[in-house]
Amino acid sequence: MTQRNCTQFRMKKPDELENELNNLQQELNILKLGTNNSNKIENIQKSIVHIRIVQNQTIKDNLRNFYQGEKHKPKDLRPKQTRAIRRELTSNEKSIQLKKIQRKNSSFPQRTFAIKD
Template identity: 65%
Template structure:
């Protein structure tokens, strides 16, 4: 089997990817037994890794679609950010203020001054 790239196999179904992967593994085993043509072995290993990459990406995409509208998501699908950024308040939570502070703002509004020339 020829060298496989990710863009060549991206649209294939999971069954086709499994067949490609099995064929590549068989070919790799035969080349290892023959102990020759190490460049071809390297290319087949890369092809196997490309197939694994495409499989993992498609499963991750399917999971993203499944959890798109859900309230809770798995940790690997949540936005990464930093720990401090994840713990910040949401804009709605920031805008909420206690009634005591609202009354204080009404009683003592911020003063504006103008300078005469």
């Protein structure tokens, strides 16, 4: 059996993937008990890994769609950034000014000077 890629498994439905995974695991167990055909064993192991990758990615995508627009999300779905960046104010929060500051800025605007030659 040749090694299969993730793209080949992405087009299948979840139950088909599960059946494929079970078949590959059974074949792998048979090969491990029999002769040492390491190349074939390696290909089957990689195919099993590719199936599991596709399964995990589809689960994660479904969770992202489920929590989209929610205020609180699980930690693994939050954006991965440094702690300092996560705690920074958003651009909207940075632009907000107090009433007192707004009055002060309108009363005393920034002066512009022209340099004479």
